[in-house]
Amino acid sequence: MIDKRTSTKDKILHTACELFYAQGYNATGIQQIIDQAGVSKGAFYSHFKTKDELGLEYLKSRSEEELEHLRAFLSEIDDPKERYLQFTPMIKEWVKSTDYRGCAFANMSAEVPNGQSPIRAEAKHHYEEFRTIIKEMIRDLLASDPALKSLDLQYITDQFLMIQIGAIANAEIFQEIWPFEHAEKAVRLLINEQV
Amino acid sequence: MIDKRTSTKDKILHTACELFYAQGYNATGIQQIIDQAGVSKGAFYSHFKTKDELGLEYLKSRSEEELEHLRAFLSEIDDPKERYLQFTPMIKEWVKSTDYRGCAFANMSAEVPNGQSPIRAEAKHHYEEFRTIIKEMIRDLLASDPALKSLDLQYITDQFLMIQIGAIANAEIFQEIWPFEHAEKAVRLLINEQV
DNA sequence: GTCTATATAAGGATAGAC
DNA sequence: GTCTATCCTTATATAGAC
Numbered sequence: 001m002i003d004k005r006t007s008t009k010d011k012i013l014h015t016a017c018e019l020f021y022a023q024g025y026n027a028t029g030i031q032q033i034i035d036q037a038g039v040s041k042g043a044f045y046s047h048f049k050t051k052d053e054l055g056l057e058y059l060k061s062r063s064e065e066e067l068e069h070l071r072a073f074l075s076e077i078d079d080p081k082e083r084y085l086q087f088t089p090m091i092k093e094w095v096k097s098t099d100y101r102g103c104a105f106a107n108m109s110a111e112v113p114n115g116q117s118p119i120r121a122e123a124k125h126h127y128e129e130f131r132t133i134i135k136e137m138i139r140d141l142l143a144s145d146p147a148l149k150s151l152d153l154q155y156i157t158d159q160f161l162m163i164q165i166g167a168i169a170n171a172e173i174f175q176e177i178w179p180f181e182h183a184e185k186a187v188r189l190l191i192n193e194q195v
Numbered sequence: 196m197i198d199k200r201t202s203t204k205d206k207i208l209h210t211a212c213e214l215f216y217a218q219g220y221n222a223t224g225i226q227q228i229i230d231q232a233g234v235s236k237g238a239f240y241s242h243f244k245t246k247d248e249l250g251l252e253y254l255k256s257r258s259e260e261e262l263e264h265l266r267a268f269l270s271e272i273d274d275p276k277e278r279y280l281q282f283t284p285m286i287k288e289w290v291k292s293t294d295y296r297g298c299a300f301a302n303m304s305a306e307v308p309n310g311q312s313p314i315r316a317e318a319k320h321h322y323e324e325f326r327t328i329i330k331e332m333i334r335d336l337l338a339s340d341p342a343l344k345s346l347d348l349q350y351i352t353d354q355f356l357m358i359q360i361g362a363i364a365n366a367e368i369f370q371e372i373w374p375f376e377h378a379e380k381a382v383r384l385l386i387n388e389q390v
Numbered sequence: 391g392t393c394t395a396t397a398t399a400a401g402g403a404t405a406g407a408c
Numbered sequence: 409g410t411c412t413a414t415c416c417t418t419a420t421a422t423a424g425a426c
Contacts, residue, residue, distance in 0.1 A: 008391075024306050026221035029419060043392050045421065102305060106364055110302035111219050115295070115370050127368050158377045165368075166361025169301055173322050173360075175310050182353045189384070203409075224401060236403085238410050246402065 009047045011037040016058050021104050025055055025111045055108070056118055062104050063126040070133060080144040081191075083137060088187055091164055092180035095171050102172030103165065131161050141191070148191055156190055163187055204242045206232040211253050216299050220250055220306045250303070251313055257299050258321040265328060275339040276386075278332060283382055286359055287375035290366050297367030298360065326356050336386070343386060351385055358382055 006014075015037040019028045030051060034044050048054045073090055077083040101107070105123040112119050135157040142148045142156075163186045170179035185195040201209070210232040214223045225246060229239050243249045268285055272278040296302070300318040307314045330352040337343045337351075358381045365374035380390040 023308055024221065026219065027306065027308070030421085031418075040393050041421085042394080042423090046391060049421095051420065100310070101308065106301075106368060107305035109368055110297065110305040111222065113218050113222070113296065124368060124370075127365075155377065155380070158373070159381055162361035162365055162374055162377060162381070163357065164361075165364050166357035166359075169360050169364050170322075170357055173301060173304055173319060175319075178353070179357055182350065182357060185350070186354055186357070225403085226400075235411050237405090237412075240403065241409060244403095 008037075008039050008043050011039060012044060012047060012054070013057060013061060016054055017062055020055065020058050021062070021098075021101060021107075025108055052117075052119065055112075056122055059105065059108060059119060059122040059126065063122070063129070066104075067126075067129055067133065070130075074133070074137060080137075080141040084141045084191070085184075085188070085193075087134075087137070087160075088164070088167075088180060088184045091168070092177065092183075095168060095180070096177065100172050100175045103168050106165070106169065127161075131157065134160055134164075151191065159190055160187060163190075203232075203234050203238050206234060207239060207242060207249070208252060208256060211249055212257060215250065215253050216257070216293075216296060216302075220303055247312075247314065250307075251317055254300065254303060254314060254317040254321065258317070258324070261299075262321075262324055262328065265325075269328070269332060275332075275336040279336045279386070280379075280383070280388075282329075282332070282355075283359070283362075283375060283379045286363070287372065287378075290363060290375070291372065295367050295370045298363050301360070301364065322356075326352065329355055329359075346386070354385055355382060358385075 012033060016028075016033050019033055019036065030041070030044060033054075034041055048057070070090075074083055074087070077086055095102075105126045109120060109123050114120065135153065138156050138160065139153055142151055142153060163183050167179040167183035171177060188195050207228060211223075211228050214228055214231065225236070225239060228249075229236055243252070269278055269282070272281055290297075300321045304315060304318050309315065330348065333351050333355065334348055337346055337348060358378050362374040362378040366372060383390045
């Protein structure tokens, strides 16, 4: 991903994304980031006023990436019910690939206690977008099947959201995958599907 | 809670519990802890070899306190179904009282990425105990009602656990209480109770 | 824009007197 | 056990040359 033509700012951001996620925000220093990115401290501060500014851009960048990936995945499945049912297995595979480090936005919220900070606002914003994507997916599902028409869209959406977040958090704590086996069953039950 | 007869070690631990939870582990320095506890740095290091050792004792102490509180709450409700249904509202009130700072053990896991560290082991241990308490509560419930006998104890337990963790995490991100309104409904549905 | 060198504060941890 | 004083490292951030 990083070659000689990559701009300094992109190199920094790319490296920060990796390190902040893998090690945590407060545990990662500027020095390590610039060492790994292969740039100087002066160059860093010419692109970012403070570490918090980098932290904010990290979240924004990561949010775009995750949401884009999610939208692309869902758009490739035509059948609404299949789309709904494949959501959880996809998150499961993603969690495995991240070494069970959990949700970047929840992790950041744990490290930045000030609920009014821009960083926390960005984390909240990501979840709102995430929730919106889920809501649209479920709206399509309810519209596609007369048997599901009477279900409460917002309620199912929020239950679905909580199941995913709960599974990601539990997988992080236990460093195990079973939360997703249960999550798959739970989302089936949400729409009265046999498990 | 802290008076002149409180031992130095207890003063440090008590203060650390407050600060680590409210501000996060890596964002809280030894200096702030000893300042607020009113003890010296030398006294601190005569009781704790390292900051990590204090972090570990913080988790142990907090785990005991939370689990004891939970057990006491549950033991005061005689009817198994009522006990089950009152669990979520109790967590909800607790989350409100903590200013939506979420689960201390999940937060710590977000800050300490090394899954093999003693701190992470302690967080995992807390969740295992938490899960055991839930399992016993649900075992009593299933035994008390013939209509519930056929339900899968472990499955309901893990679903219940994920609902609670998901609600706590979502409440922390959004700084709102609605995840618990949904959680209450979800735990009812788990045992085929009308919402 | 990018570099090296430096400023300044805070981090965790230790030494030695009482 | 507790204190003050100090060590060493690392943190974020800046200054000034190229």
